[in-house]
Amino acid sequence: MSKFLKIFVRKLKEKLQHDAQANTQQAEALSGNLGQDINNIIALTGNSSDITNRIFQGANGLPMAIVYVNGLTDTVVINDNIMKPIMSDAEVNTAGQRKSSDYFTDIKDKILTVSATSTVSKMDELISALFNGDTVIIAEGWEQGISASSAKWMQRGVEEPSSQSVIRGPKDGFTEDISTNVALLRRRIKSPNLWKIDRKIGLVTQTDVSVMYLKGTANDLVVNEVLQRLDRIEIDGILESGYLEEFIQDQTFTPFPTIINTERPDSVAGSILDGQVAVLVDGTPFVLVLPITFFKFFVASEDYYQRFDISTFLRILRFFAFTVSMLLPSLYIAITTFHQEMIPTTLLVSLAAQREGIPFPAFFEALMMEITFEILREAGVRMPRAIGSAISIVGALVLGQAAVEAGLVSAAMVIVVAFTAISNFVVPAFNISIAARLLRFILMVLAAALGLFGIMSGLFFLLIHMLSLRSFGIPYLTPLAPFVPNNLKDTVVRVPWWMMVTRPRLFAKNNYVRQNVNRRPNPSDKDKMK
Structure with missing residues (x-):
């Protein structure tokens, strides 16, 4: 055992020494020796083949070099805006006519025709500039280098967002750049x-x-x-x-x-x-x-691009769908297991007939169906887009129908799980819908153990937890807790734009007013123009 421990300690020391040496080498300044600086760059980058350097002669035969990363830079800019101006200047001028520091300044500020230049004096600054797509110019006797902007790499264009569909509004989305x-x-x-x-x-x-x-x-x-x-x-x-x-x-x-x-x-x-x-x-x-805040997750951009009454209806629908996606399976389990007296007699007889011959209790039946649907949903996401949606839909139909015919689950349970899953897709923000999916299973366990009392207890503790949450100091349930009447105009309901005179008070601390007061459309203005 001690032998393995000694080997581990020795390997750890070697690694720490290697890391310390690499960090020291990265932090050291440029030496002014062109060959040594190029060798340090090659050593730090592991002699990578995409790190390209070219040595040439500047004015009065001054040894110089450019270093860049192939694939991150625009070779046209390097040729036309960096190499060509320096060599053209070298043909008509000599370094003997000016000091070395003047030559450095002239190249940086006068000769190069790129959009931006900067000075690098340490090796880590030089490496960082290289991997940002810049071209670095170093020379014999210079203890500083010139970083010239020449970045260019392949990137995706501005397209419509793939995770958030657009009904009305701009269709451009962020990219990776x-x-x-x-x-x-x-x-x-x-x-x-x-x-x-x-x-x-x-x-x-x-x-x-x-x-x-x-x-x-x-x-x-x-x-x-x-x-x-x-x-x-x-x-x-x-x-x-x-x-x-x-x-x-x-x-x-x-x-x-x-x-x-x-x-x-x-x-x-x-x-x-x-x-x-x-x-x-x-x-x-x-x-x-x-x-x-919690209510911001139910706001879509389209709410501000269409009439306020339509936006208000859709927001109320989203809150209802979120509640259904979180509570419906647990309510079904609690009522069918503990509170059958709450069900109308006709519906109770129909449910009893469906559950005749079902070997599992309602909780295990719901749990099995929910897990099956989660697997189908994840499979649809991970599979190729061309067949993912088809597989998830066909799989859900086939499995649901087969499970009912086999007597493993009731038809009512299939309806409950399907409506729950559909309601989960109504919420605009994906991450809050995942929260509903997680809480659904916890509430199902409480419903199977304690019925409606368990569901209410779970919701009570959930409310206490939400009241304790903060987002950078802002209470999570604002404007309901604490109650801020001024912010209620853009939460569950959205009032017309001419009524939203001020910004949310908790977000904006200095400039509250966003528009003039009393800008309500007045038909009398039209009459006055006649």
């Missing part, structure tokens, strides 16, 4: 108050993360809290916004999400105008919006 996503928001909010704060998170991936908010409208305390939570993250890589969501959310052990994500730029722009904060992550089309 963070600069494109920022431009989509800038296009909608043309204001200098739309501020953007950048961070790089991930020791290995160095993922670009941007926090965007409306200065003067958003709560500065919330913005600072978001930035502090992002700065506390220490992880090797961030590949999707879901990584950040788990790091910065207020509470982990809860089925309810306290941060919402969306692919729709119009939805994010509307949230920013309300005083909320958006967190964009490079490499994913899903943008985080915070802080958030």
Whole structure:
């Protein structure tokens, strides 16, 4: 045992020494020796074949080199805007006519014809610039390098969001490129108050993360809290916004999400105008919006693009569907098992006839059907899109019909489970519908054990838990608890736009008013024009 322990300790020491040596090598400054600097770059990148360097002569025969990553850069920019200007200058000028520092400044500020240049003085800065798609210029005797913008890589174009269907409204969606996503928001909010704060998170991936908010409208305390939570993250890589969501959310052990994500730029722009904060992550089309309340998960972007009465009806329908998806199976189990007196006599006789010969109790029957449907739904998602939906639909029909004919489940149970599953798809936000799916099984267990008393006890504790939740300091059940009458105009119901004079008070701390007062359409104005 001690032998294995000694080997483990020795391997651990070797690894720590190797990591310390690599970190020291990355943090050291450029030496000014062209050959040594190129060798350090090759060593740090593991002699990777896509790291390309070319040595050439500048003015007065000064040894120079460009380094770039093949596949992340635009070779046309490198040839026409970097190499060609430097070599053309070398043909007509000599370094002896100016100091080396002047030559460095001239190349950086006068000779290069790229959109942006910067100075790198340390090896880690140089490596970071390379993997951002920039071309780095180094030379003999220079203890600094020039980073010239030349990034270009294949990316998906702006398309309609795949996870959120659009009925009425803009059909563009976020992409995996963070600069494109920022431009989509800038296009909608043309204001200098739309501020953007950048961070790089991930020791290995160095993922670009941007926090965007409306200065003067958003709560500065919330913005600072978001930035502090992002700065506390220490992880090797961030590949999707879901990584950040788990790091910065207020509470982990809860089925309810306290941060919402969306692919729709119009939805994010509307949230920013309300005083909320958006967190964009490079490499994913899903943008985080915070802080958030429970009622925001039932709001769709189309609610603001059509009449208020239609939007109000659809919102009430969503809340009803969410309640059905969470409670219907447990209510069926409780009533058929413990409270048959609540069922009308005709319906009770029909249910008793259906359940005659069923070998399982109602709880096991519902549990079996719910698990079967969850498996079918997951299979439909993971299978190829062309056959996934067909397999899930056909599988549900065939299994349901076969289970009823085999006498394993009753026809009423199939109807309950099917209506529950359909109701679950009505909610616009996918992550809140998952919460209903998880809570459904807990309430089913309570209904099988204690009947309606168990369901009410579970809902009571669930309400207490929701009252304790916060999203960056904002109570989760606002504006009902605490009760904020001013914010009720855009929760379960949506009043006409001319009545929504102010923004939500808990999101916007400085600029409450969004429009002029008393702008109600007045038919008398039309009469006056005659």
